[in-house]
Amino acid sequence: MSKDIIEVDIDPGHGGKDPGAVSNGLQEKDVVLDIAKKTADYLMKNYSNVKINLTRTTDVYHAPEAKVRIANAHKAACLVSIHLNSLYPDSNGFETFRQQGVTGETVTFQKAAHDEIMSFLKHYGIRDRGIKQQNLAALRVSNMPVVLTENLFVSNLTSSAIVEQEVKG
Numbered sequence: 001m002s003k004d005i006i007e008v009d010i011d012p013g014h015g016g017k018d019p020g021a022v023s024n025g026l027q028e029k030d031v032v033l034d035i036a037k038k039t040a041d042y043l044m045k046n047y048s049n050v051k052i053n054l055t056r057t058t059d060v061y062h063a064p065e066a067k068v069r070i071a072n073a074h075k076a077a078c079l080v081s082i083h084l085n086s087l088y089p090d091s092n093g094f095e096t097f098r099q100q101g102v103t104g105e106t107v108t109f110q111k112a113a114h115d116e117i118m119s120f121l122k123h124y125g126i127r128d129r130g131i132k133q134q135n136l137a138a139l140r141v142s143n144m145p146v147v148l149t150e151n152l153f154v155s156n157l158t159s160s161a162i163v164e165q166e167v168k169g
Helices: 028-046 064-074 105-124 157-168
Strands: 006-012 050-054 078-085 094-098 128-133 146-153
Touching: 006 028, 006 064, 028 050, 028 078, 028 157, 050 064, 064 078, 094 105, 105 128, 105 146, 146 157
Parallel strands: 006 050, 006 078, 078 146, 094 128
Antiparallel strands: 094 146
């Protein structure tokens, strides 16, 4: 592959037997697959030097570590693992995670991804829950900068309506 091409892997979290968060008529595995496909389309339409790989394109289950190994095999420049939150009906917000203790390019990548997504969500009044570190399976075995996004709360009726409008609509 040409040095001018940047390979990006996108991981729609969960899938198959693992629905992820389920609330207000939404299943995380379906919503994040839609978000991943729309993100891939956007990047390919707006950046001629980007090649996108999705760790899944259908409703199939792969363990989180397996999906990161897929990205590692692609030798991608970076990986974004897309998820939704669910907690209480009044829970609100967006947050990103990187592996605990990881610094350098991953921090830069996390901040850029976080800020870009928040710039879209802020007009909906979505709370910025911050840039965080956590020991998560989807982050541990990566050979590249990896960020996990938690996009809204399906347990929140307002957030669910935004998902219906922006992603499913």
